[in-house]
Amino acid sequence: MSNMTLAIIKPDAVGKRFTGKIIDHILSAGFDIAAMKKIHMTTEEAQRFYAVHKERPFFNDLVEFMTSGPCIIAALKKENAVEAWRATIGATNPEEADEGTIRKLYAESVQNNAVHGSDSDENAVKEIAFFFSADEILSE
Ligand code: ADP
Ligand code: MG
Secondary structure, three states: OOOOEEEEEEEHHHHHHHHHEEEEEEEOOOOEEEEEEEEEOOHHHHOOOHHHHHHOOHHHHHHHHHHOOOOEEEEEEEOOOOHHHHHOOOOOOOOHOOOOOOOHHHHHOOOOOOOOOOOOHHHHHHHHHHOOOOHHHOOO
């Protein structure tokens, strides 16, 4: 499934009413939205979603941030979706993100960085399945 990736519009960006601007950026960059919904992650979900980072010093703050308000999650479709979406969002730290990327435009800090993107095809498949059932994903 190398044509799909998981995007999350994080609580900072949803709270600042950047959802529309970010969805416009997604569409302008040529992604199709295969699935989208608004969720408010539980602590258990955020801990499971970010389990790979559980030994990192920022883990507890990250879980608190991701559960601080609602997120918009989406399965995005495009050729080489993972790489294309990472290029569209920019570096983790917005100070290091290229001009015109979503994080450069809308992120406030390395933690509150507006959006998530899967980092590999393997993780994209897992992350999409974490939030969406197969019948929620449209291929048209
Ligand atoms: P990315 O989201 O770019 O793939 P990581 O997977 O390394 O970045 O980290 C996951 C999330 O954890 C980041 O998007 C960010 O919200 C948070 N994070 C990463 N590094 C730090 C840090 N040094 N301090 C605080 N939060 C961080
Ligand atoms: Mg990551």
